[in-house]
Amino acid sequence: MSTDASSSKRRPLVTGVAGLAMVVLAIGLAVVGNILAFEQVRSVTTRLMTEATARAGQVAATANEQFPQRLASALRMVADHVRRRPNKTWEPPPRFPAWIDKLYVWNGTELRDLGAAGQENPAIASVVRNQVLAGPLEISAVAFTASPQIDFARADGEELVIAQLGSTDVDLNPMVVVAAISQARIEADFLRPLVSADDALQLAVTGADPDNGNHLDVPNSGSQNLAGALRIWAIQPAKAFVDDQRRTVLTQTLVYVGLTTVALGTLLLAMWFLTRVVRREVALAELKSGFVADVSHELKTPLALIRMFAETLRDGRVASDEKRQEYYEVILRESTRLTDLIHNILDFSRIEAGRKEYHLQTTDVAAAVEQTYATYRPQLEHAGFEHELRVESGLPSVDADRGAIAQILVNLITNAVKYSDDEKYVLIEVTSDTRRNRRGVLISVHDLGIGIAPEDRAMLTEGFYRASDSRVRGKAGAGLGLAVVRHIVDAHGGSLDVESRLVKGSTFRVFLPATPEPVTSEDKTDGANTDR
Numbered sequence: 001m002s003t004d005a006s007s008s009k010r011r012p013l014v015t016g017v018a019g020l021a022m023v024v025l026a027i028g029l030a031v032v033g034n035i036l037a038f039e040q041v042r043s044v045t046t047r048l049m050t051e052a053t054a055r056a057g058q059v060a061a062t063a064n065e066q067f068p069q070r071l072a073s074a075l076r077m078v079a080d081h082v083r084r085r086p087n088k089t090w091e092p093p094p095r096f097p098a099w100i101d102k103l104y105v106w107n108g109t110e111l112r113d114l115g116a117a118g119q120e121n122p123a124i125a126s127v128v129r130n131q132v133l134a135g136p137l138e139i140s141a142v143a144f145t146a147s148p149q150i151d152f153a154r155a156d157g158e159e160l161v162i163a164q165l166g167s168t169d170v171d172l173n174p175m176v177v178v179a180a181i182s183q184a185r186i187e188a189d190f191l192r193p194l195v196s197a198d199d200a201l202q203l204a205v206t207g208a209d210p211d212n213g214n215h216l217d218v219p220n221s222g223s224q225n226l227a228g229a230l231r232i233w234a235i236q237p238a239k240a241f242v243d244d245q246r247r248t249v250l251t252q253t254l255v256y257v258g259l260t261t262v263a264l265g266t267l268l269l270a271m272w273f274l275t276r277v278v279r280r281e282v283a284l285a286e287l288k289s290g291f292v293a294d295v296s297h298e299l300k301t302p303l304a305l306i307r308m309f310a311e312t313l314r315d316g317r318v319a320s321d322e323k324r325q326e327y328y329e330v331i332l333r334e335s336t337r338l339t340d341l342i343h344n345i346l347d348f349s350r351i352e353a354g355r356k357e358y359h360l361q362t363t364d365v366a367a368a369v370e371q372t373y374a375t376y377r378p379q380l381e382h383a384g385f386e387h388e389l390r391v392e393s394g395l396p397s398v399d400a401d402r403g404a405i406a407q408i409l410v411n412l413i414t415n416a417v418k419y420s421d422d423e424k425y426v427l428i429e430v431t432s433d434t435r436r437n438r439r440g441v442l443i444s445v446h447d448l449g450i451g452i453a454p455e456d457r458a459m460l461t462e463g464f465y466r467a468s469d470s471r472v473r474g475k476a477g478a479g480l481g482l483a484v485v486r487h488i489v490d491a492h493g494g495s496l497d498v499e500s501r502l503v504k505g506s507t508f509r510v511f512l513p514a515t516p517e518p519v520t521s522e523d524k525t526d527g528a529n530t531d532r
């Protein structure tokens, strides 16, 4: 027995710990899931970045490889053109390479100007002529190789690449083709088209960062008389692409964290809700078990009294008529109490089983209340209560079950008597109620008793509920009366309100809606007139 009891006591604790462990597990899993998801996003974006950097390297390598080749083939095309003119007119080629700014041919004695692409830039021409070609070119020094010799110069803020390719003229005399190309053109006509094919890449002019593997690395053949340097271009992942990746990581992180927070919040809310429901169910189960004890006590006491007084009367042991009358009263009062209790129990069980039926008919509520009041008057007086019934005249009739109305009043009056201490006063009022666009009858039962604590009010109409106040527990009761009252009120489409202050007393108000007035043809006409 004792083992069972202690294990049943431990069960809620074990369940609580298990529930807590589950919440902790859920939070842990959510956090781990979050970290994994975040890592996943991070690794994907890192991979994309690495791939973009690798592609940038490939494009730079292609550029480095292609630039001298394209330069050489353009210069060779010019040399071929010049060589094919036997009269040495050395006219500019018909297809002037678009990205070469200025062309010259040097044959060892003479420097021929082959013109410029589009509008001639005098600054470029003058720099090439005065600085680059000022000293007689050592033709022998120019290697007759497949690759051009490349130098740099600056003209009027313009950075130039000077490319020289050694060749021979038609008589097999040595000849040098010299081209000046502005670096802006290299950038616009050669590099940009290479880079723009890939959205993730961008071309940047970086001061000087030869360590960056992705720069365009045009070899400077190092001529002594040329100054200047090549611009350093870097091909790298585009800023927009990098920003995009960063934004993706951030957005995904926020989405994951947000969703997890909402999920955890919902979980905690559900836990809280469940705990509430479970607590309520446990409380109800306790109330039900208390009910058996209460009811047994409630039945035993009046039965014992009835039996005792009946036996005394039967044995003729009562001398005076007055005493006899008093005993009859006790028997009557106690049997009424028993009847009331049994009514409540039977009604409550019918309500619980969904079998409770009401027979609604047009009822004069005032008359029903007056009748019940008259029945309970002697009880009130015997208990030493000052009592009053106020009934307003001209009350609307109500569609109600007369017996159920009596039951409402019996329960409210009995409670007022039970839960009053020294201030013994009960006021019953029956008034018409037209507040808040409603029309009906209000039955109020007011006492100056012990009152109800605010925390108990919400539960009062739950079956088996009794306030934890010791003064309530001291009185017999099953906690069913108000549950039955609320059911009756609901079934009549009415409402039940309680106003109460501890020690000051309570007022229970039952509103029952009036019988709807039949709509006569006259009313209809009136309505139509009003509408207009």
Ligand code: ADP
Pocket (backbone or CB within 6 Å): 411, 415, 416, 418, 419, 447, 449, 450, 451, 452, 460, 465, 466, 467, 468, 472, 476, 477, 478, 479, 480, 481, 482, 483, 506
């Ligand atoms: P019972 O009276 O048998 O306990 P009820 O359903 O009639 O059951 O009432 C439920 C609880 O509401 C009571 O136990 C008591 O705590 C409280 N209560 C009801 N009426 C009053 C009242 N007039 N004054 C103070 N408390 C009341």
